[in-house]
Amino acid sequence: MAFGRGGEVLVAFVVALCMSATKLEAQLHMGYYDKTCPQAEFVVMDEVKKAVAGNIGFAAALVRMHFHDCFVRGCDGSILIDSTPNNMAEKDAPPNNPSMVGFEIIDNAKKRLEAECKRTVSCADILAFAARDAVVLTGGFFYKVLAGRRDGKVSIANETLTNLPPPSFDLNQLTQSFAQKGLSQDEMIFLSGAHTIGRSHCSSFSNRLDNFNSTFSQDPSLDPAYAGQLKQECPNTSSGANQVVPMDPNSPNTFDTSYYSNILANRGLFTSDQTLMSTPATAAKVRQNAADWLGFQKKFGKAMRKMGKIGVLTGSEGEIRCNCRVVNGFY
Known part of the structure; x- marks a missing residue:
């Protein structure tokens, strides 16, 4: 079947309209299962x-x-x-x-x-x-x-x-890793707040306790008292790789802002946690989240939606x- 120019324009318009509708239908939205599976x-x-x-x-x-x-x-x-x-x-x-x-x-x-x-x-x-x-x-x-x-x-x-960004990443590496997924540095800091619950294997941070680098045996950004506590909980990092410790020892089972308070006290468990204090801008975000529970909760939820x-x-x-x-x- 052949079309004149007017027919070609009409077909192009209809195809474009259908493609646009398909794209709109394909978007994520709230209440997606309200009719098809309400439970x-x-x-x-x-x-x-x-x-x-x-x-x-x-x-x-x-x-x-x-x-x-x-x-x-x-x-x-x-x-x-x-x-x-x-x-x-x-x-x-x-x-x-x-x-x-x-x-x-x-x-x-x-x-x-x-x-x-x-x-x-x-x-x-x-x-x-x-x-x-x-x-x-x-x-x-x-x-x-x-x-x-x-x-x-x-x-x-x-x-x-x-x-997946490992716990050994510094601020620049973390920022780049999240940027590659379309997430800003601020959103990275909010999402890091999820470390306020859960536990970690000793092997994920043992490098901060012994043989940190050629200059320091222990990570100098880690609070000495906390490092001593971790060494007791992970007495032999080579054979104790399966031992676990809480990421937020103050309230390991509560989704609060204690994670940020820990970082302010140089008690971030991972390098990727403590590195959030590396610049004035990121340190300011840490202080803000530590002091504003309500604000953090809202921003965390928003960041999770974007990540999703x-x-x-x-x-x-x-x-x-x-x-x-x-x-x-x-x-």
Whole structure:
């Protein structure tokens, strides 16, 4: 069939309109499951609540899991995929294994949601909801989560090494790492506040306690009394790599601003924590967050929403996994 010029213009307009509509429909938004699976967020909260009641440590694990998911391939649930004989997945890479726990919480929520709303709620969205719920259940503010993510089909262990900032990063490295994901330095500082809950393996900071560099045996930016305490809790860093300590010893299970107060006292556990005092501008943000609990909670929620949009798959991209551990083609 042939069109005259007017017909060509009309077709071009219709195609452009359809593409625009598709793009708009593909955007994340609040209340995404209100009609298709109205119980989605309630089910996830229920599973997180049960898990945290049994082990408060799961709260920090879920927040960390969401962060590690979003920084590798975007927030597509790829961290939830199991390894296969032919591929080592993200969850088994050194930054995640063996410290990453809580996958069964996502599994339990997914199983219930598949029974209620088959192939409707993505694993990536379940993880985003669960991270928010973990914050709330440890005393943090409720923030609305944008939804509509689709699940990825690829998970590669080596990609974690080039995308996840390690605890040894300095301020410039951290800032660059977050900038590559579209996050500002301020947002990086707010998101770092998640270290107010949870625990760390001694191996993640042992370099600050012994043989720090050719000049100092111990990191000079670390409070000596705190360093002594850590040495007692991690008596042999070479053989005690599996020992854990709270990241915020003052209130390890409460989502508060104590993390920032610790940094002001030179008691940031990681190099990547204490480095937030490196410049007058970042130090001012640390002081502001330490003194303003309400302001920090609001800004943290806003930063989490923005992080949750990194590299998302929407519309017809990706898939809705039936089992969060397995790509549908292998299920």
